[in-house]
Amino acid sequence: MTKTYLRIFLVGSLMSLTACAQQTEVRQMKQEVGSLTQQMNKLGDQTVKLTQQNALNAKSTTGVYLLPGSNTPARLNSQLGNLQMSLSNVAAEANGTRATLKIKGESNDPLPAFSGKVEWGQIQGTTDNYQEVNVQSQQIDAPASVLAPSDVTIPLLLPGITPEQLGFVRIHDIQPSDMSQAQPQSQ
Template structure:
């Protein structure tokens, strides 16, 4: 083989490898852009849900609203003091949804045993003019915590609505099991 022929083969090989490398880079960039677009859509949806959650809580006279998808705790001023509440691990279940209610006491004292009420359903309309529909409720009880500050996880079974249908969860009527442990109203 002649040197010119070897140079020609080497040049063709380099062009071919270069084209493959560019295709791989283009494919990788498209994949990264797709991932970024998906993350931006999720963040936009989270921002909408957080704005709705804040608006609902600003109007609420009893309890605190938690909207799936907001991924942000809400604060409830209760007979036990200020509590931060959030939802996590919302998953489908045969008869509806399952979720974990996280309650965190803001004081430096353990929480006493208490009970409360959880309601869930769908929201129709706008944040300014809305209606709660398909609302269901249940009581829950929590034993006294041993740790301070308290972090409590309560598993919830939210029947009747899949995670996609679940519009809100509202927690209210938090009361200590022993009324003498209630804090004075502020």
């Protein structure tokens, strides 16, 4: 009888271990599917923001639009030449939002010291028929860069708007501090 009980116990133990292994695999697969779903949703949101950013920039006659969440640079033809601009590290600040504006020169020359204007606010409507709301602006100044190709990182403090409310950041009127360093703009 002892051998029979031992066999039943071993068979039962093996079945329990097998069931546990299957449960662990199922749990792991559910976690992986959840993670994949989350990544797909994030990519979908990013695609929508990028599409909106491209549509706004196609219509823009002054400056370049950067939309939080697009994670893609936009190109601006300025008095400094062609520049790639991107927005990152968008986060809540005590009375608004902070972000990092990265400006990269496309030529092999260092960027001279320059100034520009940054506007931010909300967008209402569609990309075909939109309105900028609660727009605020500030002047930015950047020192000359010493390396080429140039990257300039400018911390932005955007008061009066939360990251969730921030619909756009627009950069325009980029010009060298010394106008003798201005480049002719191509159309």
